[in-house]
Amino acid sequence: MSDAAIPYTPEATSPAEETRTARWERRFERASDWVNPIVIKECRQALKSRQFFFSFTLTLLFCWLWSIFGVWSNVTTNGDLSGQTMLTGYLFILSFPLIVIVPFSAFRSLTVEREDKTFELLAVTTLKPRQIVLGKFVSTLVQLLLYVSGVLPCFGFTALLQGVDLPMMGFLFLNIVLGSITLIFFCLMAASLVQERFWQMLMTVAILCGLLLCFWGGMAALIEIRFDGGFSNLLRDPEFWPAFSGILLAQATWWLVFHQIATSQMTFASDNRSSALRICLVIQHLVYVGWFAYLCWSFSQRRGMDMFRNDEFAYMLLIPSLIYLYCIGTFATGEPEVLSSRVKRQLPESLLGRMFTNWFFPGPGRGYIFAVANYAAVCLAVTLLYTLIVPRSSRPNAISDNVVRFMIASFGYLLIYLGLETWILRRVQRRFQASLLLRALIQVLLLLAGLMVCMFWEMLSRGLNPDSLAYYFSPFHLLPDLAGRNGRFEGGEYAILIVGVGVLILNLPGIVAELLQTKMAAPARIAAEFAAQHPPVLPLPTNPWDDPAEKNPS
Amino acid sequence: MHPAIEVRKLHRFFGETHAVNDVSFAVKRGQVFGFIGPNGAGKTTAMRILSTLELPHYGDAYVDGFSCVNDPDRVRMLLGFMPDSYGVYPNVNVREYLDFFARAYGLRGAERHASLDRVMRFTHLDELAEKPITGLSKGMKQRLCLGRTIIHNPAVLVMDEPAAGLDPRARIELREMIRQLADDGKTILISSHILTELAEMCDIVGIIEQGRMLATGTVDQILNNHTQTGDQRRSWLRVRVLGGAAAIVTWLEQRPEISNLQINGDVAAFEFLGEETDEAQLLRSLIQAEFPIHSFGSQNKSLEEVFMQVTRGRIQ
Numbered sequence: 115m116s117d118a119a120i121p122y123t124p125e126a127t128s129p130a131e132e133t134r135t136a137r138w139e140r141r142f143e144r145a146s147d148w149v150n151p152i153v154i155k156e157c158r159q160a161l162k163s164r165q166f167f168f169s170f171t172l173t174l175l176f177c178w179l180w181s182i183f184g185v186w187s188n189v190t191t192n193g194d195l196s197g198q199t200m201l202t203g204y205l206f207i208l209s210f211p212l213i214v215i216v217p218f219s220a221f222r223s224l225t226v227e228r229e230d231k232t233f234e235l236l237a238v239t240t241l242k243p244r245q246i247v248l249g250k251f252v253s254t255l256v257q258l259l260l261y262v263s264g265v266l267p268c269f270g271f272t273a274l275l276q277g278v279d280l281p282m283m284g285f286l287f288l289n290i291v292l293g294s295i296t297l298i299f300f301c302l303m304a305a306s307l308v309q310e311r312f313w314q315m316l317m318t319v320a321i322l323c324g325l326l327l328c329f330w331g332g333m334a335a336l337i338e339i340r341f342d343g344g345f346s347n348l349l350r351d352p353e354f355w356p357a358f359s360g361i362l363l364a365q366a367t368w369w370l371v372f373h374q375i376a377t378s379q380m381t382f383a384s385d386n387r388s389s390a391l392r393i394c395l396v397i398q399h400l401v402y403v404g405w406f407a408y409l410c411w412s413f414s415q416r417r418g419m420d421m422f423r424n425d426e427f428a429y430m431l432l433i434p435s436l437i438y439l440y441c442i443g444t445f446a447t448g449e450p451e452v453l454s455s456r457v458k459r460q461l462p463e464s465l466l467g468r469m470f471t472n473w474f475f476p477g478p479g480r481g482y483i484f485a486v487a488n489y490a491a492v493c494l495a496v497t498l499l500y501t502l503i504v505p506r507s508s509r510p511n512a513i514s515d516n517v518v519r520f521m522i523a524s525f526g527y528l529l530i531y532l533g534l535e536t537w538i539l540r541r542v543q544r545r546f547q548a549s550l551l552l553r554a555l556i557q558v559l560l561l562l563a564g565l566m567v568c569m570f571w572e573m574l575s576r577g578l579n580p581d582s583l584a585y586y587f588s589p590f591h592l593l594p595d596l597a598g599r600n601g602r603f604e605g606g607e608y609a610i611l612i613v614g615v616g617v618l619i620l621n622l623p624g625i626v627a628e629l630l631q632t633k634m635a636a637p638a639r640i641a642a643e644f645a646a647q648h649p650p651v652l653p654l655p656t657n658p659w660d661d662p663a664e665k666n667p668s
Numbered sequence: 669m670h671p672a673i674e675v676r677k678l679h680r681f682f683g684e685t686h687a688v689n690d691v692s693f694a695v696k697r698g699q700v701f702g703f704i705g706p707n708g709a710g711k712t713t714a715m716r717i718l719s720t721l722e723l724p725h726y727g728d729a730y731v732d733g734f735s736c737v738n739d740p741d742r743v744r745m746l747l748g749f750m751p752d753s754y755g756v757y758p759n760v761n762v763r764e765y766l767d768f769f770a771r772a773y774g775l776r777g778a779e780r781h782a783s784l785d786r787v788m789r790f791t792h793l794d795e796l797a798e799k800p801i802t803g804l805s806k807g808m809k810q811r812l813c814l815g816r817t818i819i820h821n822p823a824v825l826v827m828d829e830p831a832a833g834l835d836p837r838a839r840i841e842l843r844e845m846i847r848q849l850a851d852d853g854k855t856i857l858i859s860s861h862i863l864t865e866l867a868e869m870c871d872i873v874g875i876i877e878q879g880r881m882l883a884t885g886t887v888d889q890i891l892n893n894h895t896q897t898g899d900q901r902r903s904w905l906r907v908r909v910l911g912g913a914a915a916i917v918t919w920l921e922q923r924p925e926i927s928n929l930q931i932n933g934d935v936a937a938f939e940f941l942g943e944e945t946d947e948a949q950l951l952r953s954l955i956q957a958e959f960p961i962h963s964f965g966s967q968n969k970s971l972e973e974v975f976m977q978v979t980r981g982r983i984q
Contacts, residue, residue: 147771147780158764159760235751240772384723456738637735
């Protein structure tokens, strides 16, 4: 079956004979070479599927029925029909496929690959996991656009009625489309997490219920806005745009993170699954901090610096960051401690590289330091915000003692919980690979253990007191106290920090062992191939008599 | 020069089960390697590691010198994997299916068209190009899967039970295609339960049981290796006695070097412990004892018999 045995002879046609259709077909065919193969395959499949046919037909049918009802209603009520009512109806009809059907089909398209064992066939091709995820996403986006194109004429019809303007329509429409995209990415991520049939079934039910809830929640919000003085008031609110920009940024960064999680899950086990994800998480966190800075600036423009008198702004930055980094740490600390040779080839060589980029590589110790260092950076940012930016005149002390105590205690807790998990998982991983579920379970058990310690401490020190139930059931014992500015335990935060540092020291041998893993050279054949693909760039001549080749004979 | 396939001290665990236990072998370019073993022996796991679908716990596998663990992307370009399931998509026809995989392997433009035409002609699917895959028979689906495996013209093919569940005609057709691929210089690693077919097709075979490679080599080499007990040679002998072999049963049973005696009419077959000179001595003794010996010789074993002799039918 050699190539030479059966030569390829394309059917020769002269340009004159070629019809216009054939010419366009040829152009499309050529262009399709540059399109993600998954998109082509998925579109071919989806457009022929009964599920798409029925759901699309039903969407159109409901739009027509709603339009006929609108016209009939307008005639019978002498033209009193509100455009907003019609728009709400159309949005309702469009939202179901966009919020339920399209994301669910994205979820199914990936889970079916595993069920039918076709994912293995994809995995052994030269397609990258990123291409697979993006291919699934784009093909779902094509479906989304088809639904939108089907309903769009109805929106045009609504614009002719009273009570609806284009910005309002565009705003609502944009929100539904963006929400749908977020759900598509979320569903793709969820599908990539489950590989066994039992978990797939469970996840399918959970996703379906979640999507239906999103749909009903979204519709309830839509109706709420509709009856709460109309859309225009919302757009005129000065605090609307800072909040809306936050929502947009949050969605965009979650797309990035969901996409990267799905990609990492599909990446071959010996490859680097962590670095790109950790970079995405840092970007997301930085965007949040940046947005928060914009929010502070925006509010201070209207309300002055006095608003920083209370500590709420500090807690608004600290508490979400703490929860976020705690969750990241829970999963990052469960990675295998020994890097594969493939990953070792990517390790940094320089001192600066080892200092700053090492933490983005896989490994429990690296994950632990990644989470706590990021939280330390947030604490530093809050300290700088209050000491440098907020003028001293606006508050007696640049930063309140309670905020400082909160930062110390929360940092200590992060060191303790993530450190203990790292220590336990390091021992578990030597026997078997800990799943995501096991990592989460260990963290839950640690929290329960922490809760027990705190409960005993509280009962011993204060006795059973119904007023302090919040402290009995808090594994982060001091935090409610500090955030509530009660400050009951003087110096308690230092005790937590000392314990945290103790746990860090307990993990230090493991962290050092991870850092001692050095860069490994690629095999000679691969290095030679890489060198051939990336030839050294010769400097351009600085005058007509210079020949760069002579200066660099190599 | 690297071997086309090299497996070095491969280990893979599934919980307590040691699915692949210290498996090593090498396949030279252009050779066909038959991977045989009972169900659950570790064949599929070893093949999946080689196809970059699983990661070994210890050891490594190489395709043309590229590590399946550290350079899976290079291995994927060189290797075509045909799993034991069809792996077909609904709502696509034969041409669309193959076209997708051609694109997935990075083939573009004329190269993709050429590859599609070549593969469809080779698998005789050109007449079914527009037929939906769901309407194909098992044999056609298997041909389609073979087409998918060779769409990017890989140098190495890994086939896991390609003939399973096929009718005799489809099996023969598939065997012919595989033989043609082998003649074309492809290195093939194939597992099958139909040992007679493997014996015809394979240059070398590897017998695996309970995750351990029990024997590797040509059928004759394995046979020779397994006819050695300690320092002594063990062989199967066949004696035809005129008037019925029952006459020599008592005589043969008294000799300690003879075991596993089987009588079938005139023919007595048994296992003999000893060198060729001892065989000659045995024949002389039989003639001296005045038995009417018609013929005397060693009995060639089939791959099935070797397999049965080497394996013990244990599962993990």
